[in-house]
Amino acid sequence: MAAAAQRQTGWWLLILPAFLLMTAFYVAPILQVLTISFTEPQPGLQNYERLFTSESVQRVIWTTLRICTITTALALLLGYALAYRIALAEDRVRRWWILAVLVPLWISVLVRAFAWVTLLRRQGLVNQTLMETGIIAEPLQLVWNEFGIVVGMVHYMVPYAVLPMLASMREIDPRLLAAARGLGASRFTVFSRIFLPLSAPGLIAAGVLVFIFSLGFYITPAILGGGKTLMVAEWISLQILDLIRWGLGTMMATVLVVAILTTLAIFSRVVDLRRVFGSGA
Amino acid sequence: MxxxxxxxxxxxxxxxxxxxxxxxxxxxxxxxxxxxxxxxxxxxxxxxxxxxxxxxxxxxxxxxxxxxxxxxxxxxxxxxxxxxxxxxxxxxxxxxxxxxxxxxxxxxxxxxxxxxxxxxxxxxxxxxxxxxxxxxxxxxxxxxxxxxxxxxxxxxxxxxxxxxxxxxxxxxxxxxxxxxxxxxxxxxxxxxxxxxxxxxxxxxxxxxxxxxxxxxxxxxxxxxxxxxPRTRFVADFLGKSNFLHGTVREAHPGAFAIAAGGTRLVQAVDRDAPRPALSMPVLLSLRPEKIALLAEEDTADNTVEGRIVTWSYLGAGFAISVATEDLGLLRVTLPSWGAPIAPAEGMPVRLGWSAAASVPVAEDAD
The missing domain is CATH 3.40.50.300 (P-loop containing nucleotide triphosphate hydrolases)
Incomplete structure (x- = not known):
């Protein structure tokens, strides 16, 4: 008994440094943020009141939700097609596909955002090509608006959509697809009745991951939005760093954290969350 | 239906x-x-x-x-x-x-x-x-x-x-x-x-x-x-088989005889089957359950003497390996109920089978 208890204490001591580190540098600041949102500029709920009264606060929230929903939908669509292609590819080909999906992850988000700016701006490659081929007469406004933000965010998110979906698709026994065809199902029916339902857990997992990730996006919207379209993260930084309105900034940060936790809580009932964060099965 | x-x-x-x-x-x-x-x-x-x-x-x-x-x-x-x-x-x-x-x-x-x-x-x-x-x-x-x-x-x-x-x-x-x-x-x-x-x-x-x-x-x-079975592969893959190598010594309608070392073996064939050429090498397949243990006075078309090397009891029967001088190791199975002997390692035995028990098979191409 005593020995077992001692061993128990030993194990707890092992994680003590990590626990202290997390408390000091992670939990404490978050709690402080939470506190500030209730105490600045005066103690009370007036910061949260703004959620219901301030049009600009509501606009930021709606813009963020809209962009995140569109981004998630597009990233899932593109990601699903990619994951499907990769899952059904031969082993050797599959490795190259996965590499191609992963390479963008190693490139700085800043570099990618500026790359999109050069492509999409008025004198950029896309507008020039369209004008030279005579499809348009005037350059299109492709960047410094919501469109630009969505392009940049989808580009960033596709790998995060592909990986959980690919994991889910790889678990599908290919014999099931052959069996369905052998039983008389067309290729399309095999997809809609067998493949899609069986890959649904990965689809939901990818959706949750991409949506949560998008909510807190900062650099891509800041650069591709050109300061005209504000999402939550940029708005928070604006409040705290430029306008020194700590109370309002931390209120929004708290709302963001709560929104993410709520999303996770809802989906934890539908899907195994360990799958979302890559330690499933 | x-x-x-x-x-x-x-x-x-x-x-x-x-x-x-x-x-x-x-x-x-x-x-x-x-x-x-x-x-x-x-x-x-x-x-x-x-x-x-x-x-x-x-x-x-x-x-x-x-x-x-x-x-x-x-x-x-x-x-x-x-x-x-x-x-x-x-x-x-x-x-x-x-x-x-x-x-x-x-x-x-x-x-x-x-x-x-x-x-x-x-x-x-x-x-x-x-x-x-x-x-x-x-x-x-x-x-x-x-x-x-x-x-x-x-x-x-x-x-x-x-x-x-x-x-x-x-x-x-x-x-x-x-x-x-x-x-x-x-x-x-x-x-x-x-x-x-x-x-x-x-x-x-x-x-x-x-x-x-x-x-x-x-x-x-x-x-x-x-x-x-027509080939050695079929005889071997479908059930178990002993394979007896020899060369043709006599050929008659309905049967031929081969020499396997010093042992003469008789093989029955269809009467209208083509006769094998003399001194042609042949391979016979012989199922283990078609070999009998002979008592002193018993006779059979083919007989060979040997010693039991290993044996195992399988419930319904015995599986016995018999070492013979001319035919190598022969596998024999016999029902355990009413078996003529209680097998023992080293025991000398006389094996016998009829001319129709074995069947000539072709060596596989590869």
Whole structure:
């Protein structure tokens, strides 16, 4: 008994440094943020009141939700097609596909955002090509608006959509697809009745991951939005760093954290969350 | 009922993957209502042939004919063949009833008719009570029966079985073998089965086709294959066999004699069979159960003396290895009930068998 208890204490001591580190540098600041949102500029709920009264606060929230929903939908669509292609590819080909999906992850988000700016701006490659081929007469406004933000965010998110979906698709026994065809199902029916339902857990997992990730996006919207379209993260930084309105900034940060936790809580009932964060099965 | 079955023919079927030949010019005819088993070791091409029949693999050469209609180019979903996959391939997200209903649903059958058919199919395999379960909640044997019901529910022209019993333990396998055989009688359809298990092949099939290295080695009724193997491979793969090497010394109508070392062995053949040339080397296959232990006064067409090297008791019988001077090690099995001796290592024994017990076989080309 005593020995077992001692061993128990030993194990707890092992994680003590990590626990202290997390408390000091992670939990404490978050709690402080939470506190500030209730105490600045005066103690009370007036910061949260703004959620219901301030049009600009509501606009930021709606813009963020809209962009995140569109981004998630597009990233899932593109990601699903990619994951499907990769899952059904031969082993050797599959490795190259996965590499191609992963390479963008190693490139700085800043570099990618500026790359999109050069492509999409008025004198950029896309507008020039369209004008030279005579499809348009005037350059299109492709960047410094919501469109630009969505392009940049989808580009960033596709790998995060592909990986959980690919994991889910790889678990599908290919014999099931052959069996369905052998039983008389067309290729399309095999997809809609067998493949899609069986890959649904990965689809939901990818959706949750991409949506949560998008909510807190900062650099891509800041650069591709050109300061005209504000999402939550940029708005928070604006409040705290430029306008020194700590109370309002931390209120929004708290709302963001709560929104993410709520999303996770809802989906934890539908899907195994360990799958979302890559330690499933 | 057997009118419901269809005849299938393979004509010069070949499948090459690069320089590797998986199936080499196989021609085979499967009559209506027959139960044919493709038997061979792994890599013999039996599964590839089944996949060509099912339409999942396009043959490099040759044709697949259903009732004399060429279906080689038809995609699998247009062939209307039922198939039981290795590991069953039941859809895990559907209940047992939904699994069985799947082929009817994709054929857009009305709900009332569909339900009646599903019930009849589950009834056929005695799984009515499990209709609402998920496949993962069933035992291996039950899953196998669901796969059968699903493959039969749409009245397929042909039922294809890919190692249907390999995932089951030995006792269950024997049980399901009987069930499968009874099912074949009841539905009267043409069954094509693939297995590497020779016992399964012998007990289930009307006809067995033995394959090796992608080639069809021999086909026929199970008993014909067992009693009259044409090659060493068939004799060895289907059951156990002793092989006796010798050269022809005398040839008569209906029999010839060979010399194996200093021992003379008599071999019976058909009276109208061509006589073997003198001093030609021959190989005889002799089943262990056709060798008898002779008492002092007994006689037989062929006799040889030796000593027991090893023996084992198998319940129903003894398996004995006897070392002989001229014929090497001979394997003998005899029923343990009423065995003439109690075997012991080193015991001298006299073995005997009739001239018709052994059968001349050809050495394999490779």
């Amino acid at each position: 057997s009118a419901a079955g269809h005849a299938l023919a393979l004509q010069g079927l070949s499948k090459r993957y690069g320089s590797f030949t998986a199936v080499d010019d196989v021609s085979l005819r499967i009559e209506r209502g027959q139960f044919l088993t493709l038997l061979g070791p792994s890599g013999s091409g039996k599964t590839t042939i089944l996949m060509c029949i099912a339409g999942f693999v396009a043959p490099t050469a040759g044709a697949v004919l259903l009732d004399n209609r060429d279906i080689t180019a038809l995609p699998p979903e247009k062939r209307d063949f039922g198939m039981v996959f290795q590991g069953y391939a039941l859809f895990p997200h559907m209940s047992v009833a939904e699994n069985v209903a799947f082929p009817l649903r994709v054929r857009r059958m009305g709900a009332a008719e569909r339900e009646a058919k599903v019930r009849a199919a589950l009834d056929l395999v005695q799984l009515e009570r499990f209709a609402d379960r998920r496949p993962s909640q069933l035992s291996g044997g039950q899953q196998q029966r669901v796969a059968l019901a699903r493959a039969l529910v749409f009245d397929p022209a042909l039922l294809l079985l890919d190692e249907p019993l390999s995932a089951l333990d030995k006792k269950l396998r024997a049980e399901l073998q009987d069930e499968l055989k009874a099912l074949h009688r009841r539905v009267g359809r043409t069954f094509v089965n693939v297995t590497h298990d020779q016992e399964e092949a012998l007990s289930l099939s009307d006809r067995v086709a033995i394959l090796n290295h992608g080639k069809l080695v021999q086909e026929g009724a199970p008993a014909a294959l067992y009693e009259a």
